[in-house]
Amino acid sequence: xxxxxxxxxxxxPKQQTIDFYQQAINSDADIIYLGETVCSKRRELKxxxxxxxxxxLNKHNKEIVLSTMALLEAPSELSVIRKLxxxxxxxxxxxxxxxxxxLTEKKLPFxxxxxxxxxxxxxxxxxxxxxMQRWVMPVELSRDWLSNIVxxxxxxxxxxxxxxxxxxxxxxxxxxxARCFTARSENKAKDDCxxxxxxxxxxxxxxxxxxxxxxxxxxxxxLSGYCYNLINELHSMQGxxxxxxxxxxxxxxxxxxxxxxxxxxxLPNQQQYxxxxxxxxxxxxxxxxxxxxx
Amino acid sequence: xxLLCPAGSLPALxxxxxxxxxxxxxxxxxxxxxxxxxxxxxxxxxxxKGAQYVADHNKHLHVAINTFAHPGQEKRWFNAVDQxxxxxxxxxxxxxxxxxxxxxxxxPDLALHLSVQASATNTAAIxxxxxxxxxxxxxxxxxLSLHQVKQLTRNSDMSLEVFAFGSLxxxxxxxxxxxxxFTGESxxxxxxxxxxxxxxxxxxxxxxxxxxxNILIDRYQDDEKAGYPTLCKxxxxxxxHLYHALEEPTSLNTLSLLPDLIEMGISSVKIEGRQRSPxxxxxxxxxxxxxxxxxTQHPAHYQVKxxxxxxxxxxxxxxxxxxxxxxxxxx
Numbered sequence: 001x002x003x004x005x006x007x008x009x010x011x012x013p014k015q016q017t018i019d020f021y022q023q024a025i026n027s028d029a030d031i032i033y034l035g036e037t038v039c040s041k042r043r044e045l046k047x048x049x050x051x052x053x054x055x056x057l058n059k060h061n062k063e064i065v066l067s068t069m070a071l072l073e074a075p076s077e078l079s080v081i082r083k084l085x086x087x088x089x090x091x092x093x094x095x096x097x098x099x100x101x102x103l104t105e106k107k108l109p110f111x112x113x114x115x116x117x118x119x120x121x122x123x124x125x126x127x128x129x130x131x132m133q134r135w136v137m138p139v140e141l142s143r144d145w146l147s148n149i150v151x152x153x154x155x156x157x158x159x160x161x162x163x164x165x166x167x168x169x170x171x172x173x174x175x176x177x178a179r180c181f182t183a184r185s186e187n188k189a190k191d192d193c194x195x196x197x198x199x200x201x202x203x204x205x206x207x208x209x210x211x212x213x214x215x216x217x218x219x220x221x222x223l224s225g226y227c228y229n230l231i232n233e234l235h236s237m238q239g240x241x242x243x244x245x246x247x248x249x250x251x252x253x254x255x256x257x258x259x260x261x262x263x264x265x266x267l268p269n270q271q272q273y274x275x276x277x278x279x280x281x282x283x284x285x286x287x288x289x290x291x292x293x294x
Numbered sequence: 295x296x297l298l299c300p301a302g303s304l305p306a307l308x309x310x311x312x313x314x315x316x317x318x319x320x321x322x323x324x325x326x327x328x329x330x331x332x333x334x335x336x337x338x339x340x341x342x343k344g345a346q347y348v349a350d351h352n353k354h355l356h357v358a359i360n361t362f363a364h365p366g367q368e369k370r371w372f373n374a375v376d377q378x379x380x381x382x383x384x385x386x387x388x389x390x391x392x393x394x395x396x397x398x399x400x401x402p403d404l405a406l407h408l409s410v411q412a413s414a415t416n417t418a419a420i421x422x423x424x425x426x427x428x429x430x431x432x433x434x435x436x437x438l439s440l441h442q443v444k445q446l447t448r449n450s451d452m453s454l455e456v457f458a459f460g461s462l463x464x465x466x467x468x469x470x471x472x473x474x475x476f477t478g479e480s481x482x483x484x485x486x487x488x489x490x491x492x493x494x495x496x497x498x499x500x501x502x503x504x505x506x507x508n509i510l511i512d513r514y515q516d517d518e519k520a521g522y523p524t525l526c527k528x529x530x531x532x533x534x535h536l537y538h539a540l541e542e543p544t545s546l547n548t549l550s551l552l553p554d555l556i557e558m559g560i561s562s563v564k565i566e567g568r569q570r571s572p573x574x575x576x577x578x579x580x581x582x583x584x585x586x587x588x589x590t591q592h593p594a595h596y597q598v599k600x601x602x603x604x605x606x607x608x609x610x611x612x613x614x615x616x617x618x619x620x621x622x623x624x625x
Binding site: 070071072073074075077078081096097098099100101102104115117118119120121122123126127138139140145148149151152172174175176177178179180181184185189190191204205206207208209210211212214215217222224283284287288289290291292 | 362363364365366368389390391392395396411412413414415416417418419421422423425426436437438439442445449464465466468469470471472474475476477478480482483507509510511512513526528529530531532533535536539540541618619622623624625
């Protein structure tokens with residue numbers, strides 16, 4: 001089982017981002033995704049900076065993938081994807097069918113990211129035929145759902161044609177909107193946001209009137225209030241999952257990657273049991289409410 | 295421009311047709327559609343009666359098959375397509391790739407409309423579905439500004455359908471898992487958002503409270519009107535500031551944009567609300583019929599009548615309406 005570091009979902013200053021990847025390149029991650037996936041106004045790193053960063057990271061012994069935006073509304077946002085597709089060196093994670101279209105026009109292979117609606121083996125088969133090499137399962141799906149799909153792909157004899165990646169640690173990307181909720185939290189409109197996301201490097205917490213932390217506001221994206229953590233579930237991923245994704249929220253995420261690596265390398269009966277705290281969850285994997293703990 | 299109205303039941307369907315809808319959209323009585331609520335939708339006998347009524351009045355019937363096929367149960371979604379064809383429906387509204395593929399292969403003559411749940415918001419995504427599944431129309435998610443909708447009409451030959459009125463989904467449809475995060479059930483997987491079986495109302499010392507799967511959505515003072523606890527419309531606290539962090543209870547109303555939508559060549563305006571009563575369908579259809587006719591007869595003199603807005607506000611969540619994402623300031 002390999003480990004991946006998902007794209008940074010938050011908006012960090014350029015130097016912080018570069019510093020993060022300088023450390024990430026020496027981490028236990030086998031695959032590093034990078035790029036802006038949430039908002040095209042976030043331009044601390046411009047498209048060519050992301051491509052340059054990806055190429056510089058690609059000189060090391062890790063697989064580098066450029067991730068693309070999930071919600072594509074403007075022609076200019078499609079142009080960014082075209083530029084990313086033309087980088088000529090590293091592969092692309094598509095997070096919208098628009099990106100898949102642009103990639104297939106160029107006959108380029110791709111990773112199907114978690115923001116793409118793929119719920120069954122027939123859909124996977126069609127995507128494999130279009131060039132999909134890896135599938136990141138939608139975060140709301142369970143082990144049972146995955147198991148059923150994988151069984152179908154065996155029956156249809158194409159399980160060996162793609163890898164399965166699972167979002168296994170971090171705040172879950174749950175929704176995308178036209179509205180910027182970070183701007184709204186400061187009583188601003190999106191067009192007048194002042195790029196305020198940069199002031200919240202781990203998003204803004206939204207809680208119920210009983211102080212239950214339900215969402216993390218991250219621009220137009222809404223993340224889960226709790227941190228998803230499947231570190232105790234590795235045994236149940238055997239035969240189903242090829243790659244485990246850690247979604248970074250700070251450099252401490254690199255330690256999380258190492259913890260997962262250590263756990264993977266242990267024999268099943270020697271794996272450490274991690275007690276999840278009250279701000280963590282694992283419900284989706286167990287086919288219950290996402291925010292629950294099994 | 296087509297006026298496309300919701301019908302969650304046979305009486306609603308007849309009302310919509312009688313009040314001037316050009317087309318109605320319906321769903322089967324199972325999880326293949328995104329309004330899978332108890333007591334709603336069409337069984338086999340109601341389906342054929344409904345289809346007959348629509349055909350007798352020379353109107354159009356669209357069948358929503360707009361959830362995502364579960365592994366191992368694809369046949370249920372494929373059967374829904376078969377039923378749609380057997381009925382002689384004019385279009386199937388589909389989101390799932392495997393269901394689109396089945397429909398394209400088996401029924402090349404069936405008009406496929408890409409459901410809003412497929413979340414196609416740009417020309418490249420539209421190209422993907424057109425090239426692979428020969429779709430004939432795209433229902434646009436409620437995330438685009440009016441300018442962005444106009445750009446799409448300029449940059450694509452695809453027939454476009456937009457939401458004109460109804461409950462406002464503020465997230466890109468088909469890409470929102472908030473409901474399953476709270477309850478385990480989402481529009482994509484079971485065809486319902488914030489399902490009613492998880493809703494609980496309680497009178498407390500601090501006022502009436504609404505909960506979804508035991509999570510507090512909102513608390514109402516005596517003078518406040520309580521609404522259905524759709525989870526994105528609750529009051530939440532950010533840094534000790536309590537407000538509707540995502541959106542207020544409100545409905546979309548684009549009567550004032552009707553001239554723009556017609557001028558830019560939008561094919562169809564869709565009214566949300568298959569879960570609503572025939573009385574809702576009657577009022578909503580009548581108002582929109584009057585507005586479209588008013589514009590068609592005298593484009594230069596079109597004005598939204600106060601009476602229309604009043605009628606629509608009364609049918610809206612929280613008795614208020616918004617232009618939603620069409621208006622940039624909302625974003």
